[in-house]
Structure formats: structure tokens, C-alpha cells
Amino acid sequence: MAKHEVQLVANQGIFKGLAKQNMLFHQCLCELIDNAIAAKDENRKFTIDVILHKEDEQFVSVFVCDNGVGMSLETLQDALQLGRPPSGTSRLNEHGFGLKNALATLTAASDCWQIISRDRANAKIVSVHGPFGPTMLVEDEAAFPNRDFLPAEYATLVEAKLKLSFLQTVQGRGA
Numbered sequence: 001m002a003k004h005e006v007q008l009v010a011n012q013g014i015f016k017g018l019a020k021q022n023m024l025f026h027q028c029l030c031e032l033i034d035n036a037i038a039a040k041d042e043n044r045k046f047t048i049d050v051i052l053h054k055e056d057e058q059f060v061s062v063f064v065c066d067n068g069v070g071m072s073l074e075t076l077q078d079a080l081q082l083g084r085p086p087s088g089t090s091r092l093n094e095h096g097f098g099l100k101n102a103l104a105t106l107t108a109a110s111d112c113w114q115i116i117s118r119d120r121a122n123a124k125i126v127s128v129h130g131p132f133g134p135t136m137l138v139e140d141e142a143a144f145p146n147r148d149f150l151p152a153e154y155a156t157l158v159e160a161k162l163k164l165s166f167l168q169t170v171q172g173r174g175a
Helices: 012-018 025-038 073-079 098-106 164-170
Strands: 048-054 059-066 113-118 125-129 156-163
Touching: 012 098, 025 048, 025 059, 025 098, 025 156, 025 164, 059 164, 073 113, 073 125, 098 156, 156 164
Parallel strands: none
Antiparallel strands: 048 059, 059 156, 113 125, 113 156
């Protein structure tokens, strides 16, 4: 009996499939907030800002900004990997699919997302933007967006452009 090796490739179909996992807006948002909490410095005060900005009649952008430790080039590259092992012993970041699942789901109608982060250790800024694909380009020497409604000081910004109708999945249930 012959054996044949198969290389598993992360193609765009994987990310389209992640976007169909029945997550609601608040679940996606919690994934992004969990990541910020899991990466915070235990010795510093920490804030997370969640900002909703209406882009037009159909789309809203959600911004999750934190003043944590930020990400180096290597940390951001690792964060983009599917199924990345946990970085600590916390229940947060436990399976390595949350960030990708949340961004793919939030932006299923736009494919428009970005992550920008300043590593507190060396002050270098790195960024990456969607759509997801088998090859992603991480830029160094990036710049944070200059938008009046964003906090003045933060280390990491995750932005996702989503349909207003998806945002409305946060509504309560019942009468």
C-alpha cells in the first residue's frame, strides 16, 4: 500500500468558512476584547476602548483600541496563524482561531479590516489589513490613523468594517 503526503494549505476558503460559524456581533467583539486582556501588562493600568463609527447607510466600523503592551512584528505574524498555541496559561487565547474567526465574521460583507500595533518594548509600529488570504503582508514603520474620535494614546487598534445589519445581531431576545 502506497502512502502519499498531503500538504494542508490555508486558502481563502478557510476564512470564508470561519465567517459562517454563527457568531453574533457581541461574540466577535468579545473575542477581540479577550485578546487585548490576555496580552496586557499586569503591572500597568489598562484600558480598552470600543468605538462604533457609522461609515454610510449600510456599513459601520468597529474599533477596539487598547493601551497594552502592543505587538512586535513576530507577535503579529504569530497572531495571524490559524490554531496558534496559547501564549500563556489563561483561558483567554485558548485555541488560536478567535481573532481570525471574529475578523472574518465581522467583515464577511466587506473583507475590510486592519490591525495596527506599537510594540512598547521598541516603539516600532506594525500593521496588517484584510482580506485574509494564504499570504498576508505585515508592514513595519506603519502609522496609526488620525481620526478625531480615536483615543489619543493606544498600543493596538483593531478595526473592522461590517454591515449595519450584522451589528444589529446584538439586540436582545424576547418581548
